[in-house]
Amino acid sequence: MQFIDLSEIEVIGGKGGDGLVAFLREKYVPAGGPSGGNGGYGGSVIFVAQENLQTLLDFKYSRLFKADDGKRGGPNNRTGANGKDLIVEVPCGTVIYDIESEELIGDLVTHGQRFCVAKGGKGGLGNKHFLSNSNRAPEYALPGLEGEHKYLRLELKLLAEVGIIGLPNAGKSTLISALSAARPKIADYPFTTLVPNLGVVRKPTGDGTVFADIPGLIEGAHTGVGLGYEFLRHIERTRVLLHLVDLTAEDPLQDYQIIQQELEAYGKGLIDRPQVLALNKVDAVLPEDIELLRTEFSQITRDPIVMISAVSRTGLEELLQLVWDKLDDLPQEEVQLKSSIFKIEAP
DSSP: OOOOOEEEEEEEOOOOOOOOOOBOOBTTBTTOOBOOOOOOOOOOEEEEEETTOOOOTHHHHOOEEEOOOOOOOBTTTBOOOOOOOEEEEEETTEEEEETTTTEEEEEEOSTTOEEEEEOOOOOOOOGGGGOOSSOSSOOOOOOOOOOOEEEEEEEEOOOOSEEEEOSTTSSHHHHHHHHSSOOOOOOSSTTOOOSOEEEEEEOTTSOEEEEEEOOOOOTTGGGTOTTTTTTGGGGTTOSEEEEEEETTSSOHHHHHHHHHHHHHHHOTTGGGSOEEEEEEOGGGSOHHHHHHHHHHHHTTOOSOEEEOBTTTTBTHHHHHHHHHHHHHHSOOOSSOOOGGGTTOOOO
16 A cells, blocks of 8 residues: 555535525415525535544545535525535544645544534525515525635644654664564665554553554754655654664764754654663674663663664563553553554554
8 A cells, every 4th residue: 555644635615505586476375475495505524534544545646625515495495405515534643734824723633533624605595584574575695605615735643652763774664573563674775664664562461552663764854854854743643752773883872863863853842752762783793892882872861771683582572661661651641542543463
C-alpha cells in the first residue's frame, strides 16, 4: 500500500433548495391562499475517523467532495427534501487545516469521531412564509443558500505511543522487527526506510503498545534536508521517544547531538518528550569501548541508557522495561492507543 500522509482537497456543502411560489387550488375554496413550501437543507460534508485506514491514499485521486443539494419546496406547504450528507472516511490521526486561513479546524483521533468540514446551505423560504395581514397573496419566495466551500489540507500524524528515532542505518527497522511482528525493508544503505513503519509490542500485562519506526533524520531535517520534516510530524503524537544510536558510527556522540538539535529546531515540544537512549550494535564493539561510550553519554544526558543489539536481541528486555517505566510515569491521556487501531498482530 502506498503511504500518503499529506493531501489538499476541496469540499463543498450542498446548496439549499429554493422556496416555492404557489397558491392553494382546491375545489370549493375560491380564495385559496399561498401554499409554497420551504426548500430543504443542503447536505454537509462530514469526515469520520476509521481505525482500519492508515493512509490518505484515497485523497490523492479524489480531491473534490461535494454533498447533495436540497430539493425545492413543494405546493401545499410541503418542505423540500434535505440533501444527503456526504460521509468521508479518514484515518485516525488526521489533522485538518483551512488552506486559506492556515487555521487548524479539526483533529480526528478516535475511531468513529465525526467532524463537519462543510455545512450545507439553508433552504429558501416559500411564499407561505410571507403571508401577513398586509400581504395576503405574496408572489415571491427566497432561493436556497449556497453551502460552505473550503480548501483543506489534510495531514496524517500516526498514533503511536513510542517513536523510534535516529540517523539513517542506526538500526531502527531491525529493532522494530525484533520487537514486533512488523516486517519493514532492511538493508545496509542509508534511507532504506522511506515511510513510517508500525509495530505492536506486547506489555507483560498483555496490552499492546504501538511503536513507530520513523524514517532516518539527518542534520538540517527541520529545514527540509534529506527526507526533511515530512515525517517529524509523526513524532508529535508519541508519548516516549526511543533514540537509537549506532555505536559503530564514526562519532556516536555527535550523531546523538544531531538528532537532539533537530528535535529542538522543529519545536512543538519534541525536545521535552521523555526519551530512552539505546546504544545499538554492541556486538560489533569491543567491551572496553562500550563502557567508555556509556560513560561519555551519561555525561551529556540524564535519560536512561541501555546497551543493545537489535540483530542478536541483546538487551531488548531491559530496553522494553525502561520504555514501560517511562509510559507508566506519564499521566494517562484521553486517547488510548490500541493495537487494533492498526490491525497489526504482535508476535
